[in-house]
Amino acid sequence: QLQxxxxxxxxxxxxxxxxxxxxxxGYSITSYSYYWAWIRQPPGKGLExxxxxxxxxxxxxNPSLESRVSISVDTSKSQFSLTMTxxxxxxxxxxxxxxxxxxxxxxxxxxxxLVTVSS
Amino acid sequence: xQMTQSPSSLSASAGDRVTITCRASQDIxxxxxxxxxxxxxxxxxxxxxxxxxxxxxPSRFSGSGxxxxxxxxxxxxxxEDSATYYCQQCYSTPWTFGQGTxxxxx
Numbered sequence: 001q002l003q004x005x006x007x008x009x010x011x012x013x014x015x016x017x018x019x020x021x022x023x024x025x026g027y028s029i030t031s032y033s034y035y036w037a038w039i040r041q042p043p044g045k046g047l048e049x050x051x052x053x054x055x056x057x058x059x060x061x062n063p064s065l066e067s068r069v070s071i072s073v074d075t076s077k078s079q080f081s082l083t084m085t086x087x088x089x090x091x092x093x094x095x096x097x098x099x100x101x102x103x104x105x106x107x108x109x110x111x112x113x114l115v116t117v118s119s
Numbered sequence: 120x121q122m123t124q125s126p127s128s129l130s131a132s133a134g135d136r137v138t139i140t141c142r143a144s145q146d147i148x149x150x151x152x153x154x155x156x157x158x159x160x161x162x163x164x165x166x167x168x169x170x171x172x173x174x175x176x177p178s179r180f181s182g183s184g185x186x187x188x189x190x191x192x193x194x195x196x197x198x199e200d201s202a203t204y205y206c207q208q209c210y211s212t213p214w215t216f217g218q219g220t221x222x223x224x225x
Contacts, residue, residue, distance in 0.1 A: 047162065047205055047216040062213040096161055104209025105152035107173070109161035 002027035004097045004110035012091075012117050018084040022097030022110060029078045030055040035100040036080045038071060040093040041112075048093075052100055053080055087117045120144050120208050124217035132225045137193045139220045141206035146186050150210035153182055153191045156219075157202045166191070167209070198224050 008020035022036070029036065037052035051061035053071045061069050065084070073080040084091065094114050098106040121144040131137050141151065149169040154162035164173045166182040169189055179194045193200055201224045206217040 046218045047207075049214040049216075060212055064213070100214075103167070104150060104214060105164060105167040105207065106154075106162075107164050107167075109163070112161050 002099055002108045004099065004108060006095060006097050006110045006113040008095075008113060008115070010114060010116060012087050012115060013119050014088055014117055016087055018082070018087050018091070018115060020082045020095055020097075020113065020115070021079050022081070024078045024080070024099075027099075029073065029080070030075050033101060035060075035102070036071075036073065037098045037100045037106060038082045039096045039098055039106070039109075040091075041096070042090075042093040050082065050084075050095075089117050091115070092117045120147065120210060120215055122206055122208055122215050122217040124204075124206060124220050126220060127218065128221040128223065130223040130225050131196050133196055133198055135196045137196050137200075137222060139191045139204055139206075139222075141184075141189045141191070141217050143187045143189075143208055143210075147208045147210035149185060150208060151182075151184070151189050152207045152209055153180075154205045154207065155200075155202045156205065162205060165204075193222075196222075196224065200224070 003025045005023045012018050035052040038050040053059045068085045070083040094112040096112045097110045099108040100106050123142045125140050151169045153166040156162040170182045181192050203219045203221045
């Protein structure tokens with residue numbers, strides 16, 4: 001079964017850059033069926049799609065975050081990564097990685113990792 | 120596309136029939152998914168394409184709707200259904216979610 005696991009720092013200072021990695025197991029990251037996505041959830045709030053990447057490297061970002069976000073893929077390690085610049089307290093959230101079928105829904109999710117932006 | 124859920128929260132007894140509504144700001148032609156999120160856990164896909172049940176999801180969950188208006192129904196609420204439920208439009212990017220409906224068991 002497809003499994004995803006996020007990794008990265010739990011604390012980031014304001015104005016710094018966040019880097020998170022998601023490791024995919026149980027399924028090929030080069031599958032034609034899937035896009036690989038990042039979604040976040042501020043404490044006590046709803047879900048926000050950040051962006052996703054196809055194994056070929058094609059990316060799609062939420063326009064609200066596009067200027068600060070980059071997603072990359074390393075097929076040799078079965079990993080994809082999120083980079084978000086100029087972090088502020090408003091970016092404090094649980095960050096999830098997920099698999100997205102071409103039809104648009106997210107069928108598998110990582111457990112999530114809490115990222116706190118604080119000095 | 121903006122997604123609006125109602126109600127924001129509800130309290131019901133075990134065995135009750137519960138309905139949650141999701142309205143899209145434009146026609147999304149059944150491109151809708153529903154998720155269940157238990158506190159401290161990742162969201163779990165319940166239904167996709169508005170009415171198709173994800174594998175392993177109990178049959179007491181069902182979905183319906185068309186155009187801009189969709190519903191998630193739990194036919195007989197169970198204690199383990201205490202969670203927040205989100206709809207998501209799968210019609211066009213940016214993919215967007217409703218604000219969530221918190222379901223509490225009395």
